[in-house]
Amino acid sequence: MRPLAILLVLGLVGCSTADAPAGPSTPPPAPETAMPSTVAERPSVTPTTVETDSITVDDPARRLVVDIAVPVVSSAYAGTDRVNERLYETANAGWTEMAPLEPLAADASEWERYEFSGGYEVELADGPLVSVVLALYAYTGGAHGNTSFAPQTFDLETGRALGLEDMIQTTPAALGALRDAVESALVTEMASRYGDTEAQAREMLWLGDLTASTETFDGRMTLGADSLQVHFAPYAVAPYAAGTFRIPVAYADLDGHLGPVAARLTDR
Template sequence: MDGRTAERLPSKHPPHAGGIDTGFPMKTRLLSSTAVTGWAAAWLLAAFLAMPGCHRAVPAPQSVGVTTAHAESWRGGDDYAKVTYPVVVGGVDAARLNPVIQRWIGARCPIPAENAPQPSSAAACVAAFSTACATLKHKYEDAGAQPFGCTLDANTEIKLDAAGLLGVAYTTYSYTGGAHGSTVVSYLNLDLASGRVLTLKDFLNAPDAARLSSALESAVRANRHIPADQSLKQAGFFVDRLPVPDTVLALPRGLLFTYQSYDVAPYVLGQPHGLVPYSALNGMIRAEGVLLRLRTLEKP
């Protein structure tokens, strides 16, 4: 089967309403009196620029222009692979942050092969998935298995671009044979100032595990409409006490936690999730963390 890979780049999408902070300071003008000669003016300018405080630091961006693009590949028949990913648009922020985003996307590529090197970009993910899937199909078909089509469909949703944080929900669905495909939810919390990918430990101090688990259970129950007099196991979960998952997204109203399929419930229940409000996290939020800025956006 002949394949081709194409990467579509973003077209003329406007930046986010917050705009792109270029960080360039206003031009400084020196007013000269008639007594100041040309060489004296030059000397004064040099002395002025050398004064402390004249070279101001570039302020950290509070938001960036962001859109989405996708890389996709066709191999004919039922085989299909597409990865949609976020793209920071224009300026120094794009050159600094887009490589971080690409590496993060590549690290979450569901390659159906053992010991396969992890891709470093969306386009590399599409190529690696397509190649590994073709090999896997030949192996199964040589063993007499029924032919099947491989699918990779990864979608991006921009959840936040404010308070110095970019929040992205990234959902991948892949099928490489078997009874059903696999859906995985990932969250990107990108600090716009440092370019670091933030995790739960960047949001909270060592949390009170029992208190956080209780708040998380309340959030999941509310989302699933599970009454208080029904245990989680009675509602179909594997457990009655929920562990704290690593999949977390910072939002203006709280922290969104999500479990993958089979983590705490059978496949039929999908990905249980719950939004824990910041009021339930009082005393656990890091004093120097991004959540303090994010909470200012919370609507009453």
């Protein structure tokens, strides 16, 4: 079936019988055009989109306030419902693990309160692939709160959560190339933020913790359209005051080292 005809049929299926627009019993013929040669160029009949739900709580007895945006994926792929369950479970677990279960004592310190806010950023929503990073700011008393990240990448066809090995090969050479690229970008970013030289930036960063290992990168990466995104929360590679870091590493800079899913993104 030609692309225009596919879109017309889908549009009619989406309408109820009462709401369907009047028109000819058969669609007009589509112009004779060549079918696009690659999957990436073909018209998408099952677009993947991401909308927003929320988790909100206001419980004065526990001095608890929660306001978290949760991504909700919409697509025709079979694993979409499972993916949305996983996204909600992850966002919900981020604050429930730290919140008090019972009302606070009447003489509890004024500093003892629990405030959680969060959102997300869509890094990729392309056909059966969706990659988002959940961010949570948590205050549970003390001088300041802290931010944490939960990168989430899924195959919507199966509902499977993709792991580090899908994005980057876990060989010493591949992890070393990734580490070197991330270190260079961190130094450049730190120097840019504070107007320092790269030598001074290196002194402020905790680069000794940035090793070429699966432990360093597992649970920190998302897929982008043309790059891996590596996410560092406060304290991960620098003092709290330095803030968070989102480091892109172009697929082209990791040629020959990418995992199978990331490698397919470069073939489009």
